[in-house]
Amino acid sequence: MHPVVRPLFLMHPDGGLFERLRAAGSGLFRLTRVAGWAELAAELARAPGTAVSIVDPCDPARPGALAEELRALLARFPAATVIAALRVDPGSAAELRALFEWGVADVIALGREDTPAALARRVGAVQARTVHRLLKRALPRGVPSRARILLTTAAETVAAGGQAPELAAALGVNERTVPRWCRRADLPPPRRLLAWLRLLLAAELLDDPSRSVASIAEACGYASEVSLKAALRQFMGAPPRELRRRGAFDTAARAFAQELFELREAARAQGRPEKTWLN
The missing domain is CATH 1.10.10.60 (Homeodomain-like)
Structure with missing residues (x-):
């Protein structure tokens, strides 16, 4: 079977992540970079239900804090599939727990799980779960x-x-x-x-x-x-x-x-x- 292309939105300041995702794409997804939370919300309002977004969940104005804009986005689009990409260390447990409580679908540990091959596997798995979840319900x-x-x-x-x-x-x-x-x-x-x-x-x-x-x-x-x-x-x-x-x-x-x-x-x-x- 041939892969089916689906939208992937990236809202993250790491330019290297964009390049690695582009290298990982290989026809598996259509990569679009968005500049901020408002633009991402506008894209999700038009996107199919199987779209995936990768975001920086951290608040640049409050070091060590998660962005409340992410919580608001997930509340506004409860069916959206969002992956958080951030640095993870032994002290990140509370942040990770909060992200999953908010409704984040998965987490990418930058520096450990962000090679092109690892990104392709992670995005492909999340996209597949989205379709399988819908069919399981139906x-x-x-x-x-x-x-x-x-x-x-x-x-x-x-x-x-x-x-x-x-x-x-x-x-x-x-x-x-x-x-x-x-x-x-x-x-x-x-x-x-x-x-x-x-x-x-x-x-x-x-x-x-x-x-x-x-x-x-x-x-x-x-x-x-x-x-x-x-x-x-x-x-x-x-x-x-x-x-x-x-x-x-x-x-x-x-x-x-x-x-x-x-x-x-x-x-x-x-x-x-x-x-x-x-x-």
């Missing part, structure tokens, strides 16, 4: 591994703004093969599967009250706010305001799980074996 129990492979790759494709051709490329097959794989895995056809996963990403952001519907539409690859609203009505029969009231992600996840159940029951009714392979 999927019913007992989804076979063959279906999870397709679902994970499709979610990564959607997060990067891809469509059916990009999904096929990420799976390493031609476009004509993917519908057969989806059918054998009891999943919706590729375009509908991608539409569902894009809706799940959008629904997760809808549960963040700081996000406007227009910014969610942009972040999730919809042509406009109108397009997102139309998709929500088509798949879930409700406008954004109603879905926010009900719990947008939970509502979307239940509807998606119901469709997967119906597809599996239809396959059983046709006598299709429980175990099929992607070939």
Whole structure:
């Protein structure tokens, strides 16, 4: 499978860190440097849910203190994935505990874990956890591994703004093969599967009250706010305001799980074996 490119924002004064991340990229992420907390917040307001930010968590005006701006950012964007990059020593335990309590996803120890290879592994692992976390929340129990492979790759494709051709490329097959794989895995056809996963990403952001519907539409690859609203009505029969009231992600996840159940029951009714392979 080919890697899927996702956004990585860097807000850190260490110029060497930027260069090492750029060397680590190798197509795994799209690196953007931001100048401050306000600019980072503006980027996150437009970014897909699988974006990752690496920040300097320290307050330059208060040596030894953490930046309250980071705490505010994580409170404003509770679904954001943020990594703190700082010097770590035996006296850093209280700082690290506070960072994780605030909602930081991971910590990079500068000078020890910041080679290009180590950074690539760390960012890749955090990005993967973000997609896996969303799928774990959305999927019913007992989804076979063959279906999870397709679902994970499709979610990564959607997060990067891809469509059916990009999904096929990420799976390493031609476009004509993917519908057969989806059918054998009891999943919706590729375009509908991608539409569902894009809706799940959008629904997760809808549960963040700081996000406007227009910014969610942009972040999730919809042509406009109108397009997102139309998709929500088509798949879930409700406008954004109603879905926010009900719990947008939970509502979307239940509807998606119901469709997967119906597809599996239809396959059983046709006598299709429980175990099929992607070939």
